[in-house]
Amino acid sequence: MPAPLHGTHCVTDLEAQGWLERVGARVLHHPEKEGSSRAWATLICTPAASGRRSKIILTFGCSLVAATQAAEARWHEVWEELSDVH
Numbered sequence: 001m002p003a004p005l006h007g008t009h010c011v012t013d014l015e016a017q018g019w020l021e022r023v024g025a026r027v028l029h030h031p032e033k034e035g036s037s038r039a040w041a042t043l044i045c046t047p048a049a050s051g052r053r054s055k056i057i058l059t060f061g062c063s064l065v066a067a068t069q070a071a072e073a074r075w076h077e078v079w080e081e082l083s084d085v086h
Contacts, residue, residue, distance in 0.1 A: 016068035040067040
């Protein structure tokens with residue numbers, strides 16, 4: 001599992017890009033929506049684990065960092081759910 005970002009506070013675009021690359025995320029930027037909560041989107045397909053299907057994580061944010069923080073938080077929720085199954 002890729003390393004988490006440094007909390008859910010202030011991170012840089014470079015750190016966000018690095019984490020997104022490690023999880024194989026797709027990033028979409030909508031310049032016409034700049035400043036809105038849907039200006040940036042991330043799409044991640046988690047690996048399948050223990051006979052369970054992979055999950056799709058789709059998040060939005062007003063910046064790359066905000067969308068990445070939402071994705072990273074959901075990524076950890078998914079892995080916690082999977083560990084609860086065991």
